[in-house]
Amino acid sequence: MTLHSAAVLIVHLALAVVGLCLIVIDARTHRLPNRIVLPTLAALIPLVVMEALATGDGGRMTRTLLGGLALGVFYAVLRLASRQGMGGGDVKLAAVIGLVLAWHGWSTLLIGAAAAFLLGALHALVLMALRRATRHTRIAFGPWMIIGAVLAIGGTYAVLSA
Structure with missing residues (x-):
């Protein structure tokens, strides 16, 4: 395992926690x-820049920063x-998740973002079918954003290792 791979693993484990x-x-x-959200965002941006300086991959840095912004x-x-x-926390978390997903690639960003909405909608439909929610029930969306991101990243690695 290279130093870069170890650093990437540590950052991903910290993000998982x-x-x-x-x-x-x-x-x-x-x-x-x-x-929690703002220090995470504040830590990720310099990490992305440091990685670009260490690896010489300015393209990945640009994609990552644009993904977080987008x-x-x-x-x-x-x-x-x-x-x-959406709440304000969802907006700030979206910037964090956008950074992480775009670091893996544009397709990972799109899949992770779409997965959040799909999973959130399925959760809401199940709750409505069970009569535990109505169209007006507030449902936490952050968990679906995070789970969607994890699934997209996991899917990226599954495809790459196949």
């Missing part, structure tokens, strides 16, 4: 705390379109 904490918090409280802006537009939909 942060993701698990956020899933639990959002599922219980419908909040994604700034004290997904964050997309969620901000959704938030502005309906205050009852």
Whole structure:
């Protein structure tokens, strides 16, 4: 294992721990705390720049930063379109997830973003079918964003190792 591979593994493990904490918090409280999301975002940006300097891969850095910006802006537009939909925490988490997914590639970003909406919709439909929710029930979306990202990253590695 190279030093770069070890660093990537450590960062992904740290993100998994942060993701698990956020899933639990959002599922219980419908909040994604700034004290967790913002430091994660603030730590990822210099890591991406340092990786680009160490590997000489400026293209990956550009894609990663653009991906974080793009997904964050997309969620901000959704938030502005309906205050009852996305929360501010979802917007900030989208920037984090966009960075991580785009680091793996544009297709991983698109799959992870789409998976979040698909999983969230399926969850809502199951709750409605069980009569545990209505169209107006608030459902935490952060867990689906994180799970969608994990599935997209896992799928990327499964395809690459096949």
